[in-house]
Amino acid sequence: MPYPEEAEGFQVDSPNTYTDFKKRSFKLKPFGDYDVDIKIEACGVCGSDVHTISGGWGSQKFPLCVGHEIIGRAIRVGPKVTLIKEGQRVGVGAQSYSCGDCKQCKNGNENYCQVLMIDTYGSEWPDTGIISQGGYSSHVRTHEHWVFPIPESLQSNLVAPMLCAGLTAYSPLVRNGAGPGKKVGIVGLGGIGHFGVMFAKALGAETWAISRSRAKEADARKLGADGYIATAEEGWEKSHLYSFDIVINCANSSKGFDLEKYLSMMDIHGRWISVGLPEEEGQVIKAQNLISNGVLIGASHIGNRQETLEMLQLAADKGLKGWVEELQIGSEGLKEAMERMKKGDVHYRFTMTGYDKEFA
Amino acid sequence: MPYPEEAEGFQVDSPNTYTDFKKRSFKLKPFGDYDVDIKIEACGVCGSDVHTISGGWGSQKFPLCVGHEIIGRAIRVGPKVTLIKEGQRVGVGAQSYSCGDCKQCKNGNENYCQVLMIDTYGSEWPDTGIISQGGYSSHVRTHEHWVFPIPESLQSNLVAPMLCAGLTAYSPLVRNGAGPGKKVGIVGLGGIGHFGVMFAKALGAETWAISRSRAKEADARKLGADGYIATAEEGWEKSHLYSFDIVINCANSSKGFDLEKYLSMMDIHGRWISVGLPEEEGQVIKAQNLISNGVLIGASHIGNRQETLEMLQLAADKGLKGWVEELQIGSEGLKEAMERMKKGDVHYRFTMTGYDKEFA
Numbered sequence: 001m002p003y004p005e006e007a008e009g010f011q012v013d014s015p016n017t018y019t020d021f022k023k024r025s026f027k028l029k030p031f032g033d034y035d036v037d038i039k040i041e042a043c044g045v046c047g048s049d050v051h052t053i054s055g056g057w058g059s060q061k062f063p064l065c066v067g068h069e070i071i072g073r074a075i076r077v078g079p080k081v082t083l084i085k086e087g088q089r090v091g092v093g094a095q096s097y098s099c100g101d102c103k104q105c106k107n108g109n110e111n112y113c114q115v116l117m118i119d120t121y122g123s124e125w126p127d128t129g130i131i132s133q134g135g136y137s138s139h140v141r142t143h144e145h146w147v148f149p150i151p152e153s154l155q156s157n158l159v160a161p162m163l164c165a166g167l168t169a170y171s172p173l174v175r176n177g178a179g180p181g182k183k184v185g186i187v188g189l190g191g192i193g194h195f196g197v198m199f200a201k202a203l204g205a206e207t208w209a210i211s212r213s214r215a216k217e218a219d220a221r222k223l224g225a226d227g228y229i230a231t232a233e234e235g236w237e238k239s240h241l242y243s244f245d246i247v248i249n250c251a252n253s254s255k256g257f258d259l260e261k262y263l264s265m266m267d268i269h270g271r272w273i274s275v276g277l278p279e280e281e282g283q284v285i286k287a288q289n290l291i292s293n294g295v296l297i298g299a300s301h302i303g304n305r306q307e308t309l310e311m312l313q314l315a316a317d318k319g320l321k322g323w324v325e326e327l328q329i330g331s332e333g334l335k336e337a338m339e340r341m342k343k344g345d346v347h348y349r350f351t352m353t354g355y356d357k358e359f360a
Numbered sequence: 361m362p363y364p365e366e367a368e369g370f371q372v373d374s375p376n377t378y379t380d381f382k383k384r385s386f387k388l389k390p391f392g393d394y395d396v397d398i399k400i401e402a403c404g405v406c407g408s409d410v411h412t413i414s415g416g417w418g419s420q421k422f423p424l425c426v427g428h429e430i431i432g433r434a435i436r437v438g439p440k441v442t443l444i445k446e447g448q449r450v451g452v453g454a455q456s457y458s459c460g461d462c463k464q465c466k467n468g469n470e471n472y473c474q475v476l477m478i479d480t481y482g483s484e485w486p487d488t489g490i491i492s493q494g495g496y497s498s499h500v501r502t503h504e505h506w507v508f509p510i511p512e513s514l515q516s517n518l519v520a521p522m523l524c525a526g527l528t529a530y531s532p533l534v535r536n537g538a539g540p541g542k543k544v545g546i547v548g549l550g551g552i553g554h555f556g557v558m559f560a561k562a563l564g565a566e567t568w569a570i571s572r573s574r575a576k577e578a579d580a581r582k583l584g585a586d587g588y589i590a591t592a593e594e595g596w597e598k599s600h601l602y603s604f605d606i607v608i609n610c611a612n613s614s615k616g617f618d619l620e621k622y623l624s625m626m627d628i629h630g631r632w633i634s635v636g637l638p639e640e641e642g643q644v645i646k647a648q649n650l651i652s653n654g655v656l657i658g659a660s661h662i663g664n665r666q667e668t669l670e671m672l673q674l675a676a677d678k679g680l681k682g683w684v685e686e687l688q689i690g691s692e693g694l695k696e697a698m699e700r701m702k703k704g705d706v707h708y709r710f711t712m713t714g715y716d717k718e719f720a
Binding site: 112271 | 650651
């Protein structure tokens with residue numbers, strides 16, 4: 001089989017036509033010594049995909065093929081690749097390159113590389129004019145550092161969403177000390193949040209799901225939640241004052257969000273980490289709101305290679321899997337995915353599958 | 361000498377008359393087994409005093425005697441007191457009681473006690489109707505946990521401001537890891553900020569003072585700053601992107617404060633800790649502003665006993681002293697202090713002295 005120099009995939013041309021996916025061929029970046037070519041088998045549908053192509057996060061480089069929760073086979077590895085073997089089943093998440101040489105990259109913060117950060121889609125490869133294209137496509141070409149071997153026991157369609165949504169929850173959990181003796185809250189039970197509950201529990205923390213209504217309580221408990229808070233109920237914060245060590249805020253919208261009440265539940269120097277990126281305006285914060293418990297507010301950007309490997313191993317060890325509805329890759333399936341994501345009609349992740357049928 | 365049941369001090373009656381200090385007697389709280397009576401020798405003038413009596417922080421319990429950077433002599437100790445000896449020179453800061461028994465108190469977070477936190481002035485002692493009164497007075501009565509022996513080598517008038525301003529800078533520095541190999545910024549060179557520069561340097565950090573103009577650069581360097589940033593200069597943040605581990609924000613106003621630029625200077629998971637409490641509205645923060653470096657934003661509330669003792673020892677070991685202008689305690693001196701504080705005409709702290717002359 002000849003190596004691909006092009007991939008075939010589904011692109012969107014503008015925010016006005018974001019459910020109209022056109023099948024096209026596009027050039028891959030030039031093959032580098034550390035690159036891995038991956039034939040894709042499955043790809044999760046991330047909230048980022050919808051925000052990006054529907055214009056919610058501002059202007060983007062169209063035409064664009066999104067998708068960054070990729071599982072596939074390594075069909076070719078560059079001459080200097082040591083981390084991945086040809087034929088291995090692998091994953092790629094939201095990031096596809098970091099410089100490898102800056103202070104951040106050397107500190108295990110390559111997910112915050114400030115020199116050359118290439119997203120799996122929508123970033124320009126220097127000196128090529130090529131815009132990276134994501135996983136609603138036949139192939140991706142990725143630097144080995146950002147390609148992850150998938151443990152044998154994990155099913156492609158169920159593990160795919162871990163590559164972005166899972167890692168986005170996992171990294172801030174471990175970086176902020178989630179584990180035995182810690183009380184962890186997960187706000188918003190969507191794609192990221194359902195992994196948040198699963199991983200917080202798997203890491204040994206006392207885990208609380210925090211959602212608007214009780215509609216998702218049964219699911220949350222199946223995912224491993226020890227407790228459940230419904231913020232539509234009067235006085236919901238009262239019995240948790242100054243008690244949470246870590247809250248991962250996965251909420252996808254900041255409308256009607258009473259941050260002060262949430263923060264009142266944090267223990268001294270607790271960490272309130274946002275991983276959702278709502279499209280609305282932010283919230284007014286005064287030092288006065290943070291001083292009674294010295295809470296720290298932050299945000300988190302996916303995770304590093306080491307954390308990705310640990311997360312996948314944890315999932316394999318504990319038999320964790322995403323709650324996934326499969327859709328056939330193609331214009332129809334992607335249109336359905338985007339429309340239902342926009343409505344929040346997903347429990348809790350779509351994975352596009354059937355790549356063999358669509359891409360010869 | 362009979363023990364005092366009352367103290368004599370200078371009270372303000374309302375925000376409208378906040379420079380009109382009336383000399384009056386008022387009852388001390390009932391003497392408890394762990395209490396220490398202190399005859400006051402000196403008291404620093406804190407920004408909190410001005411915010412409180414001029415109404416900037418909202419309604420208060422008037423009439424009120426403020427002042428919470430107190431140095432004096434222990435003239436009586438309760439039967440169960442073990443931490444303080446009669447005759448010892450001691451200090452009292454902004455906090456005068458914590459329950460001693462809750463999770464926070466047992467974790468070294470008694471400065472965040474949620475059960476019974478009594479401020480040195482303006483708090484009501486339970487079941488007494490007595491409002492705590494501060495250090496512009498002859499005596500205070502304080503639980504031994506919140507009374508600190510003062511090392512012999514430190515002068516009363518120069519150490520007084522450390523009890524609130526100094527500790528307010530010192531605690532977040534040590535809690536966030538200021539020390540060798542760390543780059544620390546101190547925003548705002550006022551009462552707190554001048555101690556921030558001094559302590560950050562004494563702790564071994566690379567220390568930068570950050571101020572609007574260059575007017576305070578010479579002072580900052582005398583205080584120990586390795587570098588100086590003037591935010592009135594175009595592009596001031598550019599050469600510091602992603603480099604600060606810790607910034608203590610001591611700014612007393614948030615007007616015209618371009619938080620995004622400041623945050624762009626923070627290293628990955630750097631800590632931006634506010635200790636000033638501006639009277640204005642806060643700032644709009646979106647997760648998007650925090651995600652490129654995963655910076656953590658927080659605030660800090662004074663410090664605990666252990667930190668106070670360590671700070672005083674550090675000051676004694678390194679010969680550190682507040683930059684102080686002395687004013688005679690009394691209606692006139694306090695009026696001058698408040699008027700000049702309001703204008704920012706102080707470099708960098710007033711200490712009220714001459715207590716012997718005013719209080720027989």
